Amino acid sequence: MAKEVSECTVWEIRVMKLMGTPVGDRNNWSISNYFYLQVLAACFYPALLEDDSLPLDVKQRAESLLRECDGGSVGSYTDSSGITKIKHCVSQFITRRDGGVPSSPDNIFIKSGSQTIMLKLLIHSKDSCQTGVLIPVPTYASFIIALEEQGAAIIPYHLCEEQGWTLQVEELRKALHTGRKTCNPVALYICNPGNPTGHIQSRKSIEEVIRFAAEERLFILADEVYQSCVYGDDTEFYSYKKVLSEMGSTICSTVELASFNSVSKGFMGECGLRGGYMELVNLDPAVKEYASRLFSARSCPPVVGQIALDLMADPPKPGDPSFPTFSEVGEVFAELPGISCQPLKAGFFVFPCLHFSLKAIKWAKKRQMEPDMLYCLRLLEETGLHVRPGCEYGQRKDSHHIRFVKADDFHISLFKIKDAME
Amino acid sequence: SWSWDRTSWQTYATNLSAFPAAQSEHLQQKMSENGALPLRGKVLTLDTMNANVKKVDYAVRGPIVQRAVQIEKELKEGVKKPFEEVIKANIGDAHAMGQRPITFFRQVMALCTYPQLLDDNKFPEDAKNRARRILQSCGGNSIGAYTTSQGIDCVRHDVANYIQRRDGGIPSDPDNIYLTTGASDGIVTILKLLTTGEGRTRTGVMISIPQYPLYSASIAELGAVQINYYLNEEKCWSLDISELQRSLQAAREHCNPCVLCIINPGNPTGQVQSRQCIEDVIRFAAKENLFLMADEVYQDNVYAEGCAFHSFKKVLFEMGPEYSSKVELASFHSTSKCYMGECGFRGGYMEVMNMDPEVKAQLTKLVSVRLCPPAPGQALMDLVVNSPQPGEPSYQTFMKERTAVLSALAEKAKLTEEILNTVPGISCNPVQGAMYSFPRITLPERSINEAKAKGQAPDMFYCMKLLEETGICLVPGSGFGQREGTYHFRMTILPPTDKLKIMLNKLKEFHQKFTQQYS
Numbered sequence: 001m002a003k004e005v006s007e008c009t010v011w012e013i014r015v016m017k018l019m020g021t022p023v024g025d026r027n028n029w030s031i032s033n034y035f036y037l038q039v040l041a042a043c044f045y046p047a048l049l050e051d052d053s054l055p056l057d058v059k060q061r062a063e064s065l066l067r068e069c070d071g072g073s074v075g076s077y078t079d080s081s082g083i084t085k086i087k088h089c090v091s092q093f094i095t096r097r098d099g100g101v102p103s104s105p106d107n108i109f110i111k112s113g114s115q116t117i118m119l120k121l122l123i124h125s126k127d128s129c130q131t132g133v134l135i136p137v138p139t140y141a142s143f144i145i146a147l148e149e150q151g152a153a154i155i156p157y158h159l160c161e162e163q164g165w166t167l168q169v170e171e172l173r174k175a176l177h178t179g180r181k182t183c184n185p186v187a188l189y190i191c192n193p194g195n196p197t198g199h200i201q202s203r204k205s206i207e208e209v210i211r212f213a214a215e216e217r218l219f220i221l222a223d224e225v226y227q228s229c230v231y232g233d234d235t236e237f238y239s240y241k242k243v244l245s246e247m248g249s250t251i252c253s254t255v256e257l258a259s260f261n262s263v264s265k266g267f268m269g270e271c272g273l274r275g276g277y278m279e280l281v282n283l284d285p286a287v288k289e290y291a292s293r294l295f296s297a298r299s300c301p302p303v304v305g306q307i308a309l310d311l312m313a314d315p316p317k318p319g320d321p322s323f324p325t326f327s328e329v330g331e332v333f334a335e336l337p338g339i340s341c342q343p344l345k346a347g348f349f350v351f352p353c354l355h356f357s358l359k360a361i362k363w364a365k366k367r368q369m370e371p372d373m374l375y376c377l378r379l380l381e382e383t384g385l386h387v388r389p390g391c392e393y394g395q396r397k398d399s400h401h402i403r404f405v406k407a408d409d410f411h412i413s414l415f416k417i418k419d420a421m422e
Numbered sequence: 423s424w425s426w427d428r429t430s431w432q433t434y435a436t437n438l439s440a441f442p443a444a445q446s447e448h449l450q451q452k453m454s455e456n457g458a459l460p461l462r463g464k465v466l467t468l469d470t471m472n473a474n475v476k477k478v479d480y481a482v483r484g485p486i487v488q489r490a491v492q493i494e495k496e497l498k499e500g501v502k503k504p505f506e507e508v509i510k511a512n513i514g515d516a517h518a519m520g521q522r523p524i525t526f527f528r529q530v531m532a533l534c535t536y537p538q539l540l541d542d543n544k545f546p547e548d549a550k551n552r553a554r555r556i557l558q559s560c561g562g563n564s565i566g567a568y569t570t571s572q573g574i575d576c577v578r579h580d581v582a583n584y585i586q587r588r589d590g591g592i593p594s595d596p597d598n599i600y601l602t603t604g605a606s607d608g609i610v611t612i613l614k615l616l617t618t619g620e621g622r623t624r625t626g627v628m629i630s631i632p633q634y635p636l637y638s639a640s641i642a643e644l645g646a647v648q649i650n651y652y653l654n655e656e657k658c659w660s661l662d663i664s665e666l667q668r669s670l671q672a673a674r675e676h677c678n679p680c681v682l683c684i685i686n687p688g689n690p691t692g693q694v695q696s697r698q699c700i701e702d703v704i705r706f707a708a709k710e711n712l713f714l715m716a717d718e719v720y721q722d723n724v725y726a727e728g729c730a731f732h733s734f735k736k737v738l739f740e741m742g743p744e745y746s747s748k749v750e751l752a753s754f755h756s757t758s759k760c761y762m763g764e765c766g767f768r769g770g771y772m773e774v775m776n777m778d779p780e781v782k783a784q785l786t787k788l789v790s791v792r793l794c795p796p797a798p799g800q801a802l803m804d805l806v807v808n809s810p811q812p813g814e815p816s817y818q819t820f821m822k823e824r825t826a827v828l829s830a831l832a833e834k835a836k837l838t839e840e841i842l843n844t845v846p847g848i849s850c851n852p853v854q855g856a857m858y859s860f861p862r863i864t865l866p867e868r869s870i871n872e873a874k875a876k877g878q879a880p881d882m883f884y885c886m887k888l889l890e891e892t893g894i895c896l897v898p899g900s901g902f903g904q905r906e907g908t909y910h911f912r913m914t915i916l917p918p919t920d921k922l923k924i925m926l927n928k929l930k931e932f933h934q935k936f937t938q939q940y941s
Binding site: 034037038040041042044045048051053069070071073074075076077078080112116120121122123124142145146149186187217218219254256273282283284286287290293294296297298299300301302303304305 | 476
């Protein structure tokens with residue numbers, strides 16, 4: 001897309017300015033909203049720190065992270081539960097998320113993705129009485145395989161599809177009762193937000209589940225990796241930890257909970273980096289010691305994943321050089337007819353709203369397709385640009401959106417959309 | 423009505439899990455009816471925890487390291503000590519000890535992560551080409567995407583090509599290659615696959631003594647049976663087939679031995695097995711129906727004259743179809759050692775030979791549980807097996823850096839052996855390869871008694887004292903296994919040469935002082 005400055009429209013220049021691209025330098029499309037990619041690249045190859053093209057906050061973050069690595073290299077082993085400074089960062093993130101509920105780095109274990117360690121502690125695969133774990137139906141396949149691998153008995157509880165895949169305690173009770181006939185249930189696995197259902201538990205539902213776990217003496221495994229993928233105005237994510245902390249002193253100090261989060265979902269979507277963490281609540285200190293040992297036998301989590309976690313937990317703030325580009329996006333979209341966008345508060349996904357004419361909506365209905373889905377298909381055909389329609393994510397009735405998947409083509413995407421709309 | 427104090431309840435509650443399920447539910451109901459549901463005991467306690475976990479011990483990061491970290495904190499806080507810094511010679515982490523990463527590898531990693539740099543003319547063309555190739559193989563052209571569980575296709579192809587070149591043309595099938603999160607992940611996965619049975623039919627795993635404690639820890643965690651075969655310290659830690667035979671026979675009394683693990687070059691011993699020895703081991707495995715696990719992560723770390731690395735696969739195939747079509751073999755490699763030292767990337771691969779196709783399908787399923795190994799580690803593995811070739815712009819620098827690292831290690835291996843052998847009471851076998859020395863130490867009787875009184879292994883007692891007095895952190899031989907009545911420690915040869923010399927001399931002083939103190 002190299003063009004001479006004089007050939008760029010005013011609008012295009014505006015976009016370039018937004019992207020932090022020196023206007024007129026057609027060879028340098030350095031995109032300053034790539035904060036985390038730049039930090040990672042600089043951590044890999046510190047010679048980049050001497051580069052002028054990297055923003056100051058990128059350099060500072062990379063330098064501070066490299067200082068935490070032995071020998072200043074991301075190639076060194078780290079502590080088996082993760083770099084201390086990063087665990088601190090994650091605990092602060094959790095505290096902020098939960099509106100001030102304290103979180104200790106000592107209860108945080110950074111790991112590369114799976115929940116196997118907790119399963120290893122909980123499950124006796126040899127005993128005459130098999131250990132049982134309650135799991136939702138539907139659930140994702142690899143977790144089932146993980147349970148089978150550990151030799152756990154699987155106790156399914158059904159989510160209520162008619163009510164949007166809600167979790168009903170009565171169903172839990174029924175499942176537990178059945179389970180107790182054939183095994184020794186010790187843990188309750190919850191996935192919130194749900195995979196594959198996309199359901200987000202209400203606060204009340206979470207309280208009911210916690211109360212149930214308290215009464216029935218179950219260890220809660222709360223898989224919350226989709227917590228940053230919350231769409232729609234009326235839904236809010238409540239962490240199990242937060243809700244637990246606000247429930248009476250007996251419950252909040254006794255119910256054992258392990259919650260899981262990762263950089264694989266949500267705004268970062270950096271699954272390949274394998275960065276994630278587990279926070280333990282009310283775990284017996286003697287058992288925690290053994291959890292640490294299991295971690296140490298696995299040497300350490302990948303350093304790159306740990307860094308990604310740090311960036312997720314502590315993204316650029318207003319005022320940082322890498323921040324402004326997000327919020328100005330709305331203004332750029334304002335220039336495009338028929339499309340508007342809320343200020344981006346976080347993340348790498350742009351979710352602008354499309355305003356279709358009645359004619360367009362009717363036409364889509366005739367083809368039995370959502371208007372935004374049809375728009376995406378047309379866009380793909382005419383421009384080769386691949387975006388996802390809002391109907392896949394959930395949106396208010398009669399509103400239509402598109403979601404950009406590939407942020408590194410962002411500026412090109414904008415040009416193409418503009419061309420397509422004309 | 424019932425009244426229970428907390429401790430009785432906890433004991434009772436844990437015993438409940440041994441009761442038939444229905445009875446426990448009935449009891450719970452009764453108690454809540456009586457309004458006497460006591461304080462909730464924890465679900466997960468030492469008693470209810472998976473008992474196998476209690477046996478897991480990984481000495482490399484064990485109590486001595488915890489104390490070392492504590493001491494570092496104290497030093498930072500200004501506490502006065504007889505030394506200024508803690509030297510962590512316990513773990514095989516080259517970069518932590520100042521070794522520099524290979525420039526080319528890091529350039530490609532930066533390019534893969536932040537593809538904008540592909541337009542930056544400060545990066546050489548060969549680095550850019552590798553980056554483009556890797557990115558093209560990744561979902562969404564991003565190293566941040568999930569990869570297939572077995573690993574990125576083009577990387578597995580490159581690994582297969584590397585193995586083929588290394589082994590003089592013996593073909594390698596990318597389908598038999600699994601990329602792993604460090605070699606450890608592959609090793610544990612195979613052990614998991616092979617562990618089965620109960621009691622007398624429980625899987626027995628043969629492992630060398632001394633061994634790298636990942637094996638003992640994993641065997642304990644999986645509840646398999648550890649079968650020790652002793653390496654011959656008098657003969658430079660070589661492997662005697664008669665010893666393999668002895669240990670196998672004894673093991674057959676109480677378990678079902680089906681795996682033979684061998685680490686070559688050795689950890690902690692540093693021995694590089696001769697070709698003859700490798701053939702003998704293969705013959706033994708064939709005869710006794712054992713699955714061979716060849717841990718070859720130190721394959722580039724060979725220093726001693728007259729020693730060379732022979733891959734198990736190559737030797738297997740050169741022994742003809744009688745063996746090459748029969749013996750089941752898994753070999754492991756990693757990005758953590760050799761000249762790269764990229765431990766933090768968690769890159770690795772394993773190649774499986776002659777695995778039953780149905781079992782292989784199960785293996786593929788097993789690796790899918792953890793979704794995929796870290797993509798950057800996979801990319802790095804690709805660069806290791808596909809490094810700059812003669813004629814490419816980065817070749818000169820690459821070779822210079824690689825040679826510098828390996829020759830420094832060779833020098834330090836020699837230095838370590840020499841200096842340690844001048845200490846009365848310390849005897850060190852030649853460090854033929856890998857990254858460690860595992861010298862034998864003679865401990866005065868009094869120190870052994872004092873240690874035992876404390877409930878400590880005598881070499882742990884020795885190493886703790888060493889740490890407190892000199893700041894040098896080593897791992898006691900008891901963490902690796904050793905013949906009864908002998909004591910050792912494992913020390914890495916990784917610190918920079920100057921620091922290494924100082925360290926060895928401090929060690930010498932300490933040993934002499936210790937011997938005198940406890941005489």
